[in-house]
Amino acid sequence: MKRIIVVGGGAGGLELVTRLGHGLGRKGKDKAEIILVDRSRTHIWKPLLHEVATGSIDINNDGVNYRAHAAKHHYQFQLGTVTSVDPTAKTITLDSLSDDKGHLILPERNLSYDTLIMAVGSISNDFGTPGVAEHCYFLDSHKQAERFQQALLNHFLRVHQEGPEAKLKIAIVGGGATGVELSAELFHVADLMKAYGMPEMSGKRVHVELVEAGDRILKALPERIANLASKELTRLGVKISESTRVVRADVGGYQTAEDALIEADLMIWAAGVKAPDFIKDIEGFETNRSNQIVVKGTLQAKDFDDVYVIGDCCACEQPDGSFVPPRAQSAHQMASLVYANIKASLKNEPLKDYLYKDHGSLVNLSNYSTVGNLMGNLMGGSMFIEGRIARFVYISLYRLHLIAIHGWFKATIVMAAQKIGKVVKPKLKLH
Secondary structure (H helix, E strand, C coil): CEEEEEECCCHHHHHHHHHHHHHHHCCCCCCEEEEEEECCCEECCHHHHHHHHHCCCCHHHHCEEHHHHHHHCCCEEEECCEEEEECCCCEEEECCEECCCCCEEECCEEEECCEEEECCCCEECCCCCCCHHHHCECCCCHHHHHHHHHHHHHHHHHHHHHCCCCCEEEEEECCCHHHHHHHHHHHHHHHHHHHCCCCCCCHHHEEEEEECCCCCCCCCCCHHHHHHHHHHHHHHCCEEECCCCEEEEECCEEEECCCCEEECCEEEECCCEECCHHHHHCCCCCECCCCCEEECCCCEECCEEEEEECHHHEECECCCCCECCCCHHHHHHHHHHHHHHHHHHHCCCCCCCCCCCCCEEEEEECCCEEEEEECHHHHCCCEEEEHHHHHHHHHHHHHHHHHHHHCHHHHHHHHHHHHHHHHHCCCCCCC
16 A cells, blocks of 8 residues: 655645545545644644734634544544655654653654655745844744734733833734734734723734835735735834845844834744755755755656645746745645646556646735735736625635535534634633
């Protein structure tokens, strides 16, 4: 029996392992042994991490436990961090696993594979900027998001106790979707704190500065979307500093190239992404400067047909010379193609090449507004939407992800449970 290992349970990885489990791992079919490897026990849709960071989402209620999911979808789950891959010997190495007291739970492990899918996603790229790793928060994982949420609650408490003149200063570097959406969400959460024992707290007590090195925020999206998002953020009270390059992070804030200090109590770094550093050390893989693995059109790693790569860690060149952008929709499309190609390879049928289809982009500014464009591949991004329609489409994207990993029936139950939860539970995670 062939062994197929998927490394990384993000949007693309979890959708792929679910389909592989049903298509090849289900009892009675027994075509392959399917294994998912991830360093976390729980999955959360990455576009929602900024809501985890503000407490708008509680991962204990909205996350997906890998082990429970594996039991229902015909695959196995291995908890661990991949430290190396040997594509020649066809093995991966998982680091040893210890508890919070340093007691060994599992030793270092080696797993062999027949087919490997690398879906390890991306991490923040600090570009070697001094002080960033020591003083800034990142939103690469739900653990990092929860760490920021705890710090945010503590600062809300401090500012509330210090009196009506005190303000919480937050500086976010990176004017992409994460930075923009987090900026708006922070004001929404500050207003909600009024209902939970902090009557003097509001968005007016929060000073948010969004710092972007480029000439405008949301550089990857159409200018019309960026302009509307900028207008809405400014209305909320966000200070947008464009064409501002940060050269150092200190205890008190960010130092800019113009030798100015952006003061901050909390600093978030959301400026660019790269694939995890261990990838560039894998002998045999061709990688780019963002550590992404260069693939053929079929999403197979160059020189290794038994290794597929999907999602943010994949460098896939398109016929026009561009590279596929690191988006959730890219990971979803890649997962579908790799599933089809794996099934085709088992039947000795020809494999298909991946062609990215841009279905548009949406930016959700919390409860205040949503803007975006749809059907970018068909209409050149000209179908602009905003307001309630855009919000509905944004929510629908998450629902489609739930359907992909749970199926229609279970996804409907999950969505209904989330609706009920919003009625009977606090609107914020307060612990």
